[in-house]
Amino acid sequence: MLFPRERLLELEERLAPYAQKAKDTRGRAHPEPESPYRxxxxxxxxxxxxxxxxxxxxxxxxxxxxxxxxxxxxxxxxxxxxxxxxxxxxxxxxxxxxxxxxxxxxxxxxxxxxxxxxxxxxxxxxxxxxxxxxxxxxxxxxxxxxxxxxxxxxxxxxxxxxxxxxxxxxxxxxxxxxxxxxxxxxxxxxxxxxxxxxxxxxxxxxxxxxxxxxxxxxxxxxxxxxxxxxxxxxxxxxxxxxxxxxxxxxxxxxxxxxxxxxxxxxxxxxxxxxxxxxxxxxxxxxxxxxxxxxxxxxxxxxxxxxxxxxxxxRERRKAETVLVELFRTYTQNPRLLPKGVQSRLEEEGVERAVCDYLAGMTDRYALEAYRKLFP
CATH class of the missing domain: 1.10.3210.10 (Hypothetical protein af1432)
Known part of the structure; x- marks a missing residue:
């Protein structure tokens, strides 16, 4: 037995009256076809x-x-x-x-x-x-x-x-x-x-x-x-x-x-x-x-x-040092940033582009970036 999207939406009628049902969504910013089975x-x-x-x-x-x-x-x-x-x-x-x-x-x-x-x-x-x-x-x-x-x-x-x-x-x-x-x-x-x-x-x-x-x-x-x-x-x-x-x-x-x-x-x-x-x-x-x-x-x-x-x-203090130094270095020397980040500098501004880059880092990536700059 298949359960296409229309059937799945019907099943949601069993939910509590205060539940947010998918059929009542306010939609997406950009209209697009919906999935047949989701x-x-x-x-x-x-x-x-x-x-x-x-x-x-x-x-x-x-x-x-x-x-x-x-x-x-x-x-x-x-x-x-x-x-x-x-x-x-x-x-x-x-x-x-x-x-x-x-x-x-x-x-x-x-x-x-x-x-x-x-x-x-x-x-x-x-x-x-x-x-x-x-x-x-x-x-x-x-x-x-x-x-x-x-x-x-x-x-x-x-x-x-x-x-x-x-x-x-x-x-x-x-x-x-x-x-x-x-x-x-x-x-x-x-x-x-x-x-x-x-x-x-x-x-x-x-x-x-x-x-x-x-x-x-x-x-x-x-x-x-x-x-x-x-x-x-x-x-x-x-x-x-x-x-x-x-x-x-x-x-x-x-x-x-x-x-x-x-x-x-x-x-x-x-x-x-x-x-x-x-x-x-x-x-x-x-x-x-x-x-x-x-x-x-x-x-x-x-x-x-x-x-x-x-x-x-103590670990938090290390983390603070790493992020502060990376932020200072990259904002003062944007050419050290990866090319993809550099391409966003004009659109985002240096500080926001650097912030996005740092926020996306994992712990170990941030530490490795710090070691490369400050061996």
Whole structure:
């Protein structure tokens, strides 16, 4: 039995009334024929997967730099975990999983090398030249920098996928205002929430695996104490299996609380369409009050004990030196840039062209470029 695009669109009628259905898409900037066997959001997802920017995520820092070991999360594995969490929540809520997945796959494409340190450094270097923010850079990649089609620049994605990136709320830049008005679709909100859930769980896992977090320290977080007690785990003597059980239970708890709380808020709001979700005064995707409090406590613990650990700060200092020196050298000596980047200098301006070049680098490529300039 074949399921052509028309049949797939009919099946979406079974989704929740507040889901964003593909038949209701606001379309693409450049009209083009649709696929016979894929919905518009499936087509977007596939385009994102094949981008150069997506492949580069494999060698971009999450918390630990790529050279720290093979077992720690990278920006790519973080993205895949966000996909898993967001699809789990979306399915339970009757949302559009294809749209949810497309947004999740693309939400971190704009991240530069060296994680949030790289973002902060580039933003500082670009003051007076438009600044730098990874959501805006993701949109720039998808609408301008990726060149794969003869008739237009970018990937020509649907409005809803681009909207999902533009309304993403970043926890690391609290002053940043979303690039679109409104709350975004519930699918986009679920991705945003899933991002926070995923990194809290996997950063805890990586912190324990690395030895930067001692198991005994976890007793300071009430939620971890409760989960350990339920599973009969001794936090003072938490082995490898115990760590995996604890992280799995944490992830399960947060996903369940997010699903139930979001469903409850949507019901109470009485939203009957994706447009009603966009114009609701508040975001509907959220944790329950108790889970939100527990999540904040866990994030505060990770901020103090992991993200500000001396070893992590030392690597951040190295990253800052690399990016600052590369930016200074390339802006002062543009002829050192690859020919493809040089060709964009007049159109983009030296600073923006250099910023795009640095933001697209992986950790190891940036380090190699630094070594070549400063042996």
């Amino acid at each position: 919905t518009p959001y499936q087509k977007d997802r596939d385009r994102i997967l094949h981008t150069t920017a997506f492949r580069r995520l494999e060698y971009k820092t999450q918390v630990f730099p790529n050279w720290a070991g093979d077992y720690y999360r990278t920006r790519l594995t973080h993205t895949l975990e966000v996909v898993q969490v967001s699809r789990s929540i979306a399915r339970a809520l009757g949302l559009n999983e294809d749209l949810t997945e497309a947004i999740a796959l693309s939400h971190d494409l704009g991240h530069p090398p060296f994680g949030h340190t790289g973002e902060q450094v580039l933003d500082r270097l670009m003051q007076g030249h438009g600044g730098f923010e990874h959501n805006a850079q993701a949109l720039r990649i998808l609408t301008h920098l990726e060149e794969r089609y003869p008739g237009f620049r970018g990937l020509n994605l649907t409005h809803e996928v681009l909207e999902g990136i533009a309304t993403h709320e970043t926890r690391y830049a609290p002053g940043f205002k979303p690039l679109y008005e409104g709350q975004g679709t519930l699918e986009a909100q679920v991705v945003d929430l899933s991002d926070a859930i995923a990194y809290a769980a996997h950063d805890l896992d990586d912190g324990l695996r690395s030895g930067l977090l001692a198991p005994g320290e976890l007793a300071e977080v009430p939620l971890l104490q409760d989960l350990a007690r339920e599973e009969g785990l001794d936090l003072e003597r938490l082995g490898e299996l115990g760590r995996r059980i604890l992280v799995r239970q944490l992830l399960g708890y947060l996903i369940t609380e997010a699903t139930l709380a979001t469903h409850r808020r949507a019901e109470e709001a009485g939203v009957e369409s994706a447009e009603a979700v966009r114009h609701h005064p508040k975001r509907l995707a959220a944790l329950s009050p108790g889970a939100e409090k527990a999540h904040r406590e866990l994030k505060a613990f990770l901020m103090e004990r992991l993200y500000h650990h001396p070893e992590v700060l």
